[in-house]
Amino acid sequence: MSLRREESTLRKLRDLLFSAVKKIRMEKTIKKPVTTRLEVLKTYKIYIGGQFPRTESGRYYIPVNAAGDKLANVCLCSRKDFRDAVVSARGAFSGWSGRAAFNRSQILYRMAEMLEGRKAQFIEELIRQDSTKAKAEKEVNLAIDRLIYYAGWCDKFQQLFSAVNPVASSHFNFSVPEPTGVVAIIAPQQDSLLGLVSVMAPVIAGGNTCIILASETKPLCAVTLAEVLHSSDLPGGVVNILTGKPAELQSWMADHMDVNATIYCENNSEVQQLIRQKSAQNLKRVFFYAGKNWESPEGQSPYLIMDTQEIKTTWHPVENIAGAGGGY
Amino acid sequence: MALTKKKKAARSNTIKLKFDTSWSYDPAPESKSAASIKPKYDHFINGSWVKPAGGKYFASINPANEEKLSEVAEGNEADVNKAVSAARNSYEKTWKKMPAKERAKYIFRIARMVQEKARELAIIETLDGGKPIRESRDFDVPTAANHFFYYAGWADKLEYAFPNRNTAALGVAGQIIPWNFPLLMAAWKIAPALATGNTVVLKPAETTPLTALKLAEIIQESDLPPGVVNIITGAGATGAAMVNHPDINKIAFTGSTDVGKLIQRAVAGTQKRVTLELGGKAANIIFEDAPLDQAVEGVINGIYFNQGHVCCAGSRLYVQESVAKQVIRKLKDRMETLIVGDPLDKNTDIGAINSRQQLDTIQRYIKIGKQEGAEMYESSCRLPGKGFFCRPTLFTNVAQSNRIAQEEIFGPVLSVLTFRTDDEVIEKANNSPYGLSAGVWTDKGSKIFNLTKRMRAGVVWANTFNKFDPSSPFGGYKESGFGREGGLHGLLPYVNLIS
Numbered sequence: 001m002s003l004r005r006e007e008s009t010l011r012k013l014r015d016l017l018f019s020a021v022k023k024i025r026m027e028k029t030i031k032k033p034v035t036t037r038l039e040v041l042k043t044y045k046i047y048i049g050g051q052f053p054r055t056e057s058g059r060y061y062i063p064v065n066a067a068g069d070k071l072a073n074v075c076l077c078s079r080k081d082f083r084d085a086v087v088s089a090r091g092a093f094s095g096w097s098g099r100a101a102f103n104r105s106q107i108l109y110r111m112a113e114m115l116e117g118r119k120a121q122f123i124e125e126l127i128r129q130d131s132t133k134a135k136a137e138k139e140v141n142l143a144i145d146r147l148i149y150y151a152g153w154c155d156k157f158q159q160l161f162s163a164v165n166p167v168a169s170s171h172f173n174f175s176v177p178e179p180t181g182v183v184a185i186i187a188p189q190q191d192s193l194l195g196l197v198s199v200m201a202p203v204i205a206g207g208n209t210c211i212i213l214a215s216e217t218k219p220l221c222a223v224t225l226a227e228v229l230h231s232s233d234l235p236g237g238v239v240n241i242l243t244g245k246p247a248e249l250q251s252w253m254a255d256h257m258d259v260n261a262t263i264y265c266e267n268n269s270e271v272q273q274l275i276r277q278k279s280a281q282n283l284k285r286v287f288f289y290a291g292k293n294w295e296s297p298e299g300q301s302p303y304l305i306m307d308t309q310e311i312k313t314t315w316h317p318v319e320n321i322a323g324a325g326g327g328y
Numbered sequence: 329m330a331l332t333k334k335k336k337a338a339r340s341n342t343i344k345l346k347f348d349t350s351w352s353y354d355p356a357p358e359s360k361s362a363a364s365i366k367p368k369y370d371h372f373i374n375g376s377w378v379k380p381a382g383g384k385y386f387a388s389i390n391p392a393n394e395e396k397l398s399e400v401a402e403g404n405e406a407d408v409n410k411a412v413s414a415a416r417n418s419y420e421k422t423w424k425k426m427p428a429k430e431r432a433k434y435i436f437r438i439a440r441m442v443q444e445k446a447r448e449l450a451i452i453e454t455l456d457g458g459k460p461i462r463e464s465r466d467f468d469v470p471t472a473a474n475h476f477f478y479y480a481g482w483a484d485k486l487e488y489a490f491p492n493r494n495t496a497a498l499g500v501a502g503q504i505i506p507w508n509f510p511l512l513m514a515a516w517k518i519a520p521a522l523a524t525g526n527t528v529v530l531k532p533a534e535t536t537p538l539t540a541l542k543l544a545e546i547i548q549e550s551d552l553p554p555g556v557v558n559i560i561t562g563a564g565a566t567g568a569a570m571v572n573h574p575d576i577n578k579i580a581f582t583g584s585t586d587v588g589k590l591i592q593r594a595v596a597g598t599q600k601r602v603t604l605e606l607g608g609k610a611a612n613i614i615f616e617d618a619p620l621d622q623a624v625e626g627v628i629n630g631i632y633f634n635q636g637h638v639c640c641a642g643s644r645l646y647v648q649e650s651v652a653k654q655v656i657r658k659l660k661d662r663m664e665t666l667i668v669g670d671p672l673d674k675n676t677d678i679g680a681i682n683s684r685q686q687l688d689t690i691q692r693y694i695k696i697g698k699q700e701g702a703e704m705y706e707s708s709c710r711l712p713g714k715g716f717f718c719r720p721t722l723f724t725n726v727a728q729s730n731r732i733a734q735e736e737i738f739g740p741v742l743s744v745l746t747f748r749t750d751d752e753v754i755e756k757a758n759n760s761p762y763g764l765s766a767g768v769w770t771d772k773g774s775k776i777f778n779l780t781k782r783m784r785a786g787v788v789w790a791n792t793f794n795k796f797d798p799s800s801p802f803g804g805y806k807e808s809g810f811g812r813e814g815g816l817h818g819l820l821p822y823v824n825l826i827s
Contacts, residue, residue: 165797165799165815165816166799167795168474168797169795171795173797173800175801175815180805260806269597272596272597273596273597275596276592276593277593277596277597279592280589280590280592281589282761282806283585283588283592283807283809283810297827298827303493303825310805310810311786311812312780312785312786312787312805313788313802314788314789314790315789315792315795316790316791317792
């Protein structure tokens with residue numbers, strides 16, 4: 001009983017404090033002399049096929065942080081936006097998977113460079129999305145380092161996971177990883193920058209293209225990251241970033257017949273079941289990264305690259321090895 | 329001068345082979361006496377033979393003469409429960425704790441016993457499934473033994489398989505296999521599961537359960553601890569009970585894409601791991617510079633091997649236009665020489681279709697092909713009066729959109745299409761929901777690599793087709809399923825990686 005009373009007193013105190021702060025803030029704005037330069041606000045758009053359109057639906061939503069500040073008028077993407085993004089991801093696939101692994105490595109490294117250069121902006125956005133300064137700095141640093149980590153893997157994981165197979169017949173036989181194709185990703189809702197980078201990087205390092213639905217409540221960094229990608233020589237369509245509500249889009253993302261894999265990062269068993277069921281439609285590969293601590297070492301691994309790889313085995317006859325008989 | 333030479337060469341190259349000579353093959357049947365089949369088989373659970381809970385049995389027949397070979401138990405939920413709890417019990421109490429090198433020795437022992445009983449297994453495989461004895465004897469059985477032998481050696485070396493990771497077994501694996509390579513598929517499933525420390529409940533297909541039950545006898549004889557491998561028989565309902573069983577950690581399925589999708593849906597919402605090895609509609613591509621005679625041999629092997637009951641069969645042939653006429657003629661000539669008939673005869677190339685149901689499916693597709701306007705050709709061979717047989721068949725004038733070019737027929741029916749450029753044929757080859765296998769025939773190395781790289785398929789054969797080996801990973805892209813069987817990569821579906 002007394003506990004509850006204490007709680008309500010505390011709540012009242014907090015409300016008082018908040019309104020006081022608000023008042024001071026408002027007074028500040030009002031008192032500012034009219035000659036001060038008006039800040040230019042950024043429009044948070046989505047990223048499809050290397051361009052920054054608004055959602056075709058014309059809809060928006062307004063995520064709000066813990067202090068009650070409106071973050072932005074964010075695009076509320078539709079099923080059609082997702083389908084458009086799949087078209088551009090599919091279109092970019094053969095070019096991206098066909099590039100030299102070394103070149104992909106350089107592009108991922110370039111992303112890290114660009115992110116480093118715009119660190120301040122990301123830290124500021126993370127703080128607006130309820131992070132502290134220290135936490136935000138750490139998250140951006142980790143995200144940059146994660147890109148570097150996967151940049152290095154681009155032309156190495158194949159060597160680790162390939163095999164020359166000693167078949168008994170007179171054939172040369174080898175197995176190599178190849179990208180699965182187009183990957184639909186519902187990015188982690190909490191680590192809005194680090195989580196997104198951690199699921200995106202292994203997918204594109206391996207030569208896949210993807211469509212990422214950003215964190216619903218913390219979408220700012222995702223959109224700004226698109227600008228980083230855009231200035232990193234990443235071909236348009238390799239990464240497409242949408243904003244909106246997973247609850248609206250997840251079913252379509254798992255359902256689409258031209259998507260080869262789905263990645264989902266939350267610990268919601270109902271959604272997991274839905275995604276696995278829908279993905280059966282065309283036998284998408286499904287990966288759940290729930291409960292992964294993206295800050296820890298388990299947040300990065302070449303095995304995450306291998307999740308969206310297929311193994312291709314190639315055979316060719318060898319003529320007459322040591323009289324073993326050859327030919328076709 | 330040059331022109332006439334060329335003409336002459338072309339002419340000498342097109343001499344029709346003559347087969348209407350007085351040469352013929354005498355019958356050379358393999359003796360049935362080297363094999364013993366019991367009149368009735370129960371489930372193999374916890375190391376002994378257990379009567380089916382429902383008391384029901386069903387017949388397994390010889391598709392070459394429709395005679396009953398034996399009766400096998402029909403599994404229901406209670407049987408599945410029994411088998412799973414035996415597998416769980418032996419996993420927890422015995423198999424998990426056994427030193428890996430001892431585990432290996434059991435698997436080696438099974439491999440050896442399969443070799444020792446190779447002749448018997450081959451005969452039973454042919455009787456039960458209808459495949460030519462030459463295939464059972466020279467391919468199915470030895471490859472099955474080799475598969476056990478290959479994976480046996482992995483059991484105590486798993487720490488080398490995955491860089492910077494150790495492995496942990498999953499627990500109980502439920503394995504459901506098809507009727508086209510009954511014993512070989514059992515080996516593909518059981519061997520890696522045991523090597524990685526899992527225990528097994530395996531269900532063979534309802535039309536071909538006998539070699540798996542023979543394998544159960546071998547397993548019993550090998551003194552493998554009871555419950556490590558359990559083999560239960562039954563049809564779709566038995567398989568469904570396995571898929572839905574809460575105490576199975578992993579489902580490995582080889583079969584049709586439709587059933588694969590059902591399984592994927594059924595396990596949604598569970599923690600079960602799944603690998604699916606499903607259907608295919610492989611493109612086999614012949615370029616004008618290919619060694620055509622070898623290519624034709626490869627195409628014949630690609631589609632008529634095992635009556636075309638092969639998920640990776642080369643059922644879509646793409647021939648470059650400039651050589652299409654020549655290749656089609658050579659194919660027809662070669663088809664004419666194929667001996668269709670008694671599977672037990674050592675001269676037989678094409679045996680019996682596995683079941684009445686499958687024969688109906690094939691005949692339905694042949695009808696569809698004709699209705700779609702494609703031109704049918706079949707060899708003129710005489711078919712036996714009894715049993716399920718189908719002549720080797722090919723269709724020309726096939727369009728990419730025709731159902732016989734899109735859907736898996738799973739029989740000795742080849743669809744022939746033509747192309748002009750590399751890009752065109754890659755586009756056509758990849759225009760399929762499947763992605764299990766592909767083939768390319770050309771003498772140009774750089775072209776081979778262009779094609780093998782760009783074709784979206786898990787196994788690509790260049791200047792060869794339908795080759796398999798225990799050390800070579802097998803499995804599909806896209807709707808042909810996921811996961812690999814064989815080789816180092818075939819271990820992953822049966823382990824958790826731990827750092």
